[in-house]
Amino acid sequence: MTPDYQLPPLNDPKLFESLICDLFNENTDIPSYKLFGKNGHQQKGIDIFSNHMRSVIQCKLKDLTRNRAILKRELFADIEDTINKLMGHQPTLSYDTLYIVTTLSEDPDFDEYCEAIRLEKGFQPTVIFWGWESIQKKLANTKTTIKIYYPNYAHYAAPREDLIKYRVEMKQKIERDFGLWLNFDTGKRTRNSKMIIHSIDDQYYPAHVYNTYEEPQWFGGEISRLSHNGLGFVTGIVNIYLFEDGQWTSEKPLEEAMTIKAARIEVVAFEDILQYDLNGDEHYSSPHFYCKFNHSGRPFVETYYQNLDPQTKNRHMFFDNTTQKPY
Known part of the structure; x- marks a missing residue:
């Protein structure tokens, strides 16, 4: 394994x-x-x-x-x-x-x-x-x-029914507590979208320390939207390149392609969110999430891109990082 x-x-x-x-x-x-x-x-x-x-x-x-x-x-x-x-x-x-x-x-x-x-x-x-x-x-x-x-490790995870129960309860809890963010488009929110994401194993905050995968143990990201997998955070604004056949890439190609400005959204699974603090702390007053960084040193299980180009939004809103196709 x-x-x-x-x-x-x-x-x-x-x-x-x-x-x-x-x-x-x-x-x-x-x-x-x-x-x-x-x-x-x-x-x-x-x-x-x-x-x-x-x-x-x-x-x-x-x-x-x-x-x-x-x-x-x-x-x-x-x-x-x-x-x-x-x-x-x-x-x-x-x-x-x-x-x-x-x-x-x-x-x-x-x-x-x-x-x-x-x-x-x-x-x-x-x-x-x-x-x-x-x-x-x-x-x-x-x-x-x-x-x-490692009592917090998910390898010996609870039975499937307990996992599903945890996922549903965490999703409902986030929907209730983060409605002022999730129910509004980013530009129409009245609160700052930036959140702090911590590894539950980090012992050095607010100092920045990197794990064995050379990944930071805490960082900021903008809360985006919920999906079936978990809670998405915007971790960067990038260009993606769309070909005529509908395929796309995040690497600038040699052949002709349409350039689209997009938000990179990375998803933390509901079961990897241990807890969150809506009130923040003396360093960052925004909400703090405490997560398991169990995926190559990071907390994310999925990555996709959201179209930010007003001229092409009606054609393609999201771009799947797995299939390399828009939807």
């Missing part, structure tokens, strides 16, 4: 080690992985081990608010240091695989470096690197671990 959601890395090193230990245990037939030593004990380059699986694991939690280039150099040094410790202070464990697991994103350079430093040092065990994307994929296959460390 390859997920398209984004889970925030944990920010406590010991909790991260515990997560990885539980994750390995749930993904193996025999749960034999254990934390190695305690605080104050020499860990000899090992955080977790399994005699049965002949494996040792070194966990490296990184502060993702720091410069990525610095973090990358730091992790290279960590990998070498781990191998040096294992070779210099042989633990009384039998193992033939070393896992390096980290909250940093995947990068082929890390895999290549693991193999290069292994050969350079004459380190016999296999060295396997897991970045945060690999950890997420493994988490997607668990039932217990995901619930313990």
Whole structure:
């Protein structure tokens, strides 16, 4: 299973080690992985081990608010240091695989470096690197671990009838509370259309922090309209290009096409809206939405475009991003 959601890395090193230990245990037939030593004990380059699986694991939690280039150099040094410790202070464990697991994103350079430093040092065990994307994929296959460390995650979603009930109730709630916006065209609204959209996992607001997909954890967008999927927000004004056969593109084509000014509307699913605050805060007085950013680090499940060109509105009002056709 390859997920398209984004889970925030944990920010406590010991909790991260515990997560990885539980994750390995749930993904193996025999749960034999254990934390190695305690605080104050020499860990000899090992955080977790399994005699049965002949494996040792070194966990490296990184502060993702720091410069990525610095973090990358730091992790290279960590990998070498781990191998040096294992070779210099042989633990009384039998193992033939070393896992390096980290909250940093995947990068082929890390895999290549693991193999290069292994050969350079004459380190016999296999060295396997897991970045945060690999950890997420493994988490997607668990039932217990995901619930313990990510209780808000939708993978173990409630039964279908509960999901439908939540969607309908959220839609009705938004219709009631946002009527002064949704019942009027943008130009005729008496209230500012700008809203603030937060990830429920963001801990740094009002500072801007980016997740492992390099996406912001909060941003502004103009409330637009409801659809069957959820609540739409205008996230940009762009040009789209309409061909004679009805197809269109957002990339400027070489061939002749009609240029149309359009609003890009991105939709947050009702089930991904956890809560909202109509009154805002001291930073932004407009309503704030708190959402799950489970779709490649973003909260949106659908994108379409609304025609803003008065000369062509009567012909085509909306443009579907999936079919590349107007409707």
